[in-house]
Amino acid sequence: MGHADGATGDPASGGQAAVQARPVFPVQLPVPRLGDWARGNLMPGAWSFAAPTPGPHLALVSLMHGNEYAGAAVLQRWLEAGLRPDRGRLTLVFANLAAFARFDPADPTLSRFIDEDMNRIWGDRALKGPRRSTELDRARDLLPLLESADLLLDLHSMLWPSNALMLTGRARRAMRLGARLGTPPLVVADEGHGTGLRLIDRPAFAAEDGQRTALLVEGGQHWQDATLETLGACAAALLRESGCFDLDRLAATLPESARRHGTPQLAEVTRTVVAGTHGFQFVRPFRGGEVVAEGGTLLATDGGEEIRTPHDQCLLVMPSPRTLRGHTAVRLARFLAPGDA
The missing domain is CATH 3.40.630.10 (Zn peptidases)
Structure with a gap:
């Protein structure tokens, strides 16, 4: 993709x-x-x-x-x-x-x-x-x-x-x-x-x-x-x-x-973050596959909006450091137990 x-x-x-x-x-x-x-x-x-x-x-x-x-x-x-x-x-x-x-x-x-x-x-x-x-x-x-x-x-x-x-x-x-x-x-x-x-x-x-x-x-x-x-x-x-x-x-x-x-590690996306402005910016460089331990951690700002992790152990899926308005900036995911598939 x-x-x-x-x-x-x-x-x-x-x-x-x-x-x-x-x-x-x-x-x-x-x-x-x-x-x-x-x-x-x-x-x-x-x-x-x-x-x-x-x-x-x-x-x-x-x-x-x-x-x-x-x-x-x-x-x-x-x-x-x-x-x-x-x-x-x-x-x-x-x-x-x-x-x-x-x-x-x-x-x-x-x-x-x-x-x-x-x-x-x-x-x-x-x-x-x-x-x-x-x-x-x-x-x-x-x-x-x-x-x-x-x-x-x-x-x-x-x-x-x-x-x-x-x-x-x-x-x-x-x-x-x-x-x-x-x-x-x-x-x-x-x-x-x-x-x-x-x-x-x-x-x-x-x-x-x-x-x-x-x-x-x-x-x-x-x-x-x-x-x-x-x-x-x-x-x-x-x-x-x-x-x-x-x-x-x-x-x-x-x-x-x-x-x-x-x-295998299984995960499902809980939020797809789409840039609402041309000013979308991550607070630091993130790598795809990185896991943020604590829910509520600030990831990015989008105009006046703060983008925070919605839950603990949040997997960052393909973050795009430079994102135009209307495009996917990152997908946030939670891990699943093997039996959940």
Whole structure:
């Protein structure tokens, strides 16, 4: 999701203020050269492989944002390795190829999207309405394929320093799946964004009585080698969990696929803090994943309003140090017992 980019780093979404506020982070991860892999075998950027034996449909999505390419590097590795399912169907998607084509390491936040944030347009009002944009047209093309998936993982990274985490929406089956994967260990149930629906929040995946399940993984900061490895480990864990693969053959193809990185920590968002003014400011730098021990602790000011922790042991989810009015500044969460999922 990488929501901080859209709030602080892309002039298309914040004008001159965003240009002045745009942070600079080093681009250490090589930019993948997709070449012929960008062509797909169903449509541009979409590869799908059916096994002769029936089974579930597993979909992995990268490049929802054009500058978040670590997930694309994971999928490219798998395509080059010739990964194929033993049962069911495997689909690998490079979503926003148009934005990715504009990526420039000298100004890496500018390629987040072409016209609008692709991870805020998955509601029917947008997809079935008359409006046109690069991202909407692409989402309309991809929707039937993605909504046919029984399991879906959306691969993202973050602009600001943060521990890696999985976001599940409110579907408890998604939280249980995230806990079984175990990497990254932090699994957070949330409500999404008021500015538009994410792919994982589509009714096909989010309905409480539904069967399809979707997760969004934030693997770490953009353009870092560690983020590539975290996303690869999470995606490989889902391959193992899916039932689409013979585990011995999978381990031979992807030797890291059996790794788990820690005991799952479950949390749910209790408040989403949206900046009400352009003067929103944290009282000190906070890192995503930081836990504030005492309820009532001052976190930020927003005009004349004080933002305080609503409870003890408050988990800070993806705080954005420079937030424009109307954008998510931070999500505040409480930890859950394992049985609460």
